[in-house]
Amino acid sequence: MSQLSPWWRPDRHADRRPFLIGRGRIKTAIRSWFLSQGFLEVEPGLLQVSPGNETHLHAFRTDLIRTDLGTRELYLHTSPEFAMKKLLAAGETKIFAFAPVFRNREQGNLHAPEFTMLEWYRANEPYQTLWEDCAAILTIAAEATGHAPWTYRDKTCDPRALFDRVTLDQAFARLAGVTLNGADRDQLMRRAETAGIRCEPDDTWTDVFSRVLVEKIEPDLGTPVPTILYEYPVQEAALARPVPDNPKVAERFELYACGVELANGFGELTDAAEQRRRFETWMTEKQRIYGERYPLDEDFLAALSEMPPASGCALGFDRLAMLATGAERVDQVIWTPLST
Numbered sequence: 001m002s003q004l005s006p007w008w009r010p011d012r013h014a015d016r017r018p019f020l021i022g023r024g025r026i027k028t029a030i031r032s033w034f035l036s037q038g039f040l041e042v043e044p045g046l047l048q049v050s051p052g053n054e055t056h057l058h059a060f061r062t063d064l065i066r067t068d069l070g071t072r073e074l075y076l077h078t079s080p081e082f083a084m085k086k087l088l089a090a091g092e093t094k095i096f097a098f099a100p101v102f103r104n105r106e107q108g109n110l111h112a113p114e115f116t117m118l119e120w121y122r123a124n125e126p127y128q129t130l131w132e133d134c135a136a137i138l139t140i141a142a143e144a145t146g147h148a149p150w151t152y153r154d155k156t157c158d159p160r161a162l163f164d165r166v167t168l169d170q171a172f173a174r175l176a177g178v179t180l181n182g183a184d185r186d187q188l189m190r191r192a193e194t195a196g197i198r199c200e201p202d203d204t205w206t207d208v209f210s211r212v213l214v215e216k217i218e219p220d221l222g223t224p225v226p227t228i229l230y231e232y233p234v235q236e237a238a239l240a241r242p243v244p245d246n247p248k249v250a251e252r253f254e255l256y257a258c259g260v261e262l263a264n265g266f267g268e269l270t271d272a273a274e275q276r277r278r279f280e281t282w283m284t285e286k287q288r289i290y291g292e293r294y295p296l297d298e299d300f301l302a303a304l305s306e307m308p309p310a311s312g313c314a315l316g317f318d319r320l321a322m323l324a325t326g327a328e329r330v331d332q333v334i335w336t337p338l339s340t
Contacts, residue, residue: 016332022325023333025144039094044083050297051075053279054238055286058104076102080119082300089303096120109329116317127251127267127311134255141324150323152258161225176216222256229254240266265313272304
């Protein structure tokens with residue numbers, strides 16, 4: 001992108017404009033659908049005490065300057081999740097937001113440091129209901145632009161088709177030839193190396209898991225139909241509750257189309273003590289790897305104790321718009337992308 005003329009040059013804007021118009025149509029149609037389903041649109045604040053506490057998320061910091069000139073360190077959020085769950089604790093039951101979010105160390109065809117996340121929550125409903133929401137959203141996006149099937153690189157997907165559903169255990173066995181269930185770090189590493197995955201001596205279980213997922217599994221998901229990948233190992237589900245009859249896996253799913261991850265959904269964890277333990281574990285790991293850690297949002301942890309059982313999903317709206325308009329990069333569907 002840095003070798004091209006600036007996006008605001010009339011010739012480049014003219015090339016991008018059909019994608020941007022398509023983005024607007026998709027957003028309008030999705031908003032109308034949520035409202036028709038009884039959801040309330042909310043506007044979560046961007047400034048937060050904590051940007052999120054997952055190991056590999058990197059935030060933008062800023063300082064709040066009070067009227068007495070004292071300062072307080074705040075962050076631009078990496079997700080509206082904490083704020084929206086506080087709204088659930090306050091009594092809201094069906095909410096959605098098109099939220100600007102910010103993540104450092106992210107730039108590329110599928111990533112931008114500032115992007116839009118479509119996030120929604122349903123109180124007192126199972127997380128499988130979110131799969132039905134995702135199916136509706138993909139169909140709406142395709143109909144809003146009149147563009148289907150979708151293609152990204154050499155992968156094709158019919159967004160209107162019945163979703164394929166596969167567990168992590170099934171995907172690892174089917175696509176990588178790796179038995180995931182019950183494997184400790186050394187066992188998983190040996191199995192990954194047998195499957196042709198290069199591992200390093202200091203790799204953690206999560207490092208090996210992620211390499212297999214990225215190299216052997218994700219490229220084949222969401223083609224020729226969208227894929228729901230679900231029941232993640234509990235240690236790979238930051239804010240999800242365990243599956244009741246199988247606590248080693250969590251109520252987490254991801255949605256893929258054309259090998260592109262579009263959405264990440266949870267049956268939400270409401271055990272504040274367990275959430276605190278997970279956050280502290282991940283911040284210790286972040287400190288080890290990156291030499292920094294983010295504070296915990298004590299207000300959020302307190303709200304979890306008041307929050308009803310709920311399910312929530314975060315969908316990368318720019319990626320959805322990219323696929324549904326036929327764009328090749330997310331910066332083509334962002335009105336004013338950051339120049340680099």
